[in-house]
Amino acid sequence: MERNNEKTELLCEYYAKWISVYKVGAIRDVTLNKYKMTQKWLTKLVPNLKLSELNRISYQQLLNDYAATHERQTTMDFHHQLKGAILDAVDEGLIERDPTRKAIIKGKTPSENKKIKYLNQFELHTLISTLNLSSDISWDWFILLVAKTGLRFSEALALTPKDFDFSHQSISVTKTWNYKGDGGFQPTKNKSSVRKVQIDWQMVIKFSELIKGLPENEPIFIKGKVYNSTVNDILSRYCKKANVPVISVHGLRHTHASILLFAGVSIASVARRLGHSSMNTTQKTYLHIIQELENRDIDLVMRSLSVLN
Incomplete structure (x- = not known):
């Protein structure tokens, strides 16, 4: 992707561009909508976080804030959808080190209604x-x-x-x-x-x-x-x-x-x-x-x- 204003580019803006370049047309609409939902949460939780300022602490805090209102598995999905874009940013030199390394996944306890139901x-x-x-x-x-x-x-x-x-x-x-x-x-x-x-x-x-x-x-x-x-x-x-x-x-x-x-x-x-x-x-x-x-x-x-x- 084009490296434009890399010192001031926001994480949520980079992620939206990454989805457009790498995901649109390559995955099913139902999966694409999940990535777009992750982008909306980025805009809500860290609207002013610059890509260049992303480190292990700021990334972990982002995950913690998301996990406060989501179950652990949903937080894990959020993490995986973000990680692909962030690792690409590391490869491009936009981020010095991988901030997702050793990330701790938290989340709310699933409700009884959410537990897997099956018959014997x-x-x-x-x-x-x-x-x-x-x-x-x-x-x-x-x-x-x-x-x-x-x-x-x-x-x-x-x-x-x-x-x-x-x-x-x-x-x-x-x-x-x-x-x-x-x-x-x-x-x-x-x-x-x-x-x-x-x-x-x-x-x-x-x-x-x-x-x-x-x-x-x-x-x-x-x-x-x-x-x-x-x-x-x-x-x-x-x-x-x-x-x-x-x-x-x-x-x-x-x-x-x-x-x-x-x-x-x-x-x-x-x-x-x-x-x-x-x-x-x-x-x-x-x-x-x-x-x-x-x-x-x-x-x-x-x-x-x-x-x-």
């Missing part, structure tokens, strides 16, 4: 048994598909008959559906989200019949405008009917991951199946489950050692 294996089995799985494609089949694959809502919406490889028992995830906008296919969340997800033989039999004769390249679940709230309402009714905790479609994804983890599937395999960009994302998201499994492992170790004399 018995509850999921009970929920699935209440679904009306007729011979026609419906949201009931959509719910079953997400529960058995862990796909994101937008990924499942974008599935076409061509994405099913029944001979290899897999689904190819290569795109998403722009349900928040005007519809249509769009890229996946990240490169790691492009993947093949294995499905069981029951799903092979059922979906091979369901999608027979449907247009190869058209989404199988889309019939007009789709709203996340519509499917969540349907799922909510089934949860109440099955007398299990009410969860969202995204909660089905968490349910899928938690069942795999409790079954002993490695974090690396779960991360690949979910399309996470790294295992760190999986570990952060399912930390409570991983900690519970570690406690179970400790008990197993102790029982194994106790029989040794």
Whole structure:
């Protein structure tokens, strides 16, 4: 980027310019809006902070001020979105040293409503048994598909008959559906989200019949405008009917991951199946489950050692 008035350029101005140069047109609109929101917070919290004055103390204070009204994970996202621009400024010589080094991430404790909601294996089995799985494609089949694959809502919406490889028992995830906008296919969340997800033989039999004769390249679940709230309402009714905790479609994804983890599937395999960009994302998201499994492992170790004399 052009080095203009580098001694007096404000951090918020540099960041806005950085977004325009490096992010506009390179990332999805939903992700771009997150960067723009970070820029708004910069303008609010440090409207007069010059780029050249940014150091570890001023950066940590910025994070602390943001964390005062946000949860830790949100503050971590804020930090990561800022860090890319700041490291570029260091490379350009606009900042002498990396002020983000050893940054401490703080934040408010998540509320009960914000905690990840998921079902255990018995509850999921009970929920699935209440679904009306007729011979026609419906949201009931959509719910079953997400529960058995862990796909994101937008990924499942974008599935076409061509994405099913029944001979290899897999689904190819290569795109998403722009349900928040005007519809249509769009890229996946990240490169790691492009993947093949294995499905069981029951799903092979059922979906091979369901999608027979449907247009190869058209989404199988889309019939007009789709709203996340519509499917969540349907799922909510089934949860109440099955007398299990009410969860969202995204909660089905968490349910899928938690069942795999409790079954002993490695974090690396779960991360690949979910399309996470790294295992760190999986570990952060399912930390409570991983900690519970570690406690179970400790008990197993102790029982194994106790029989040794």
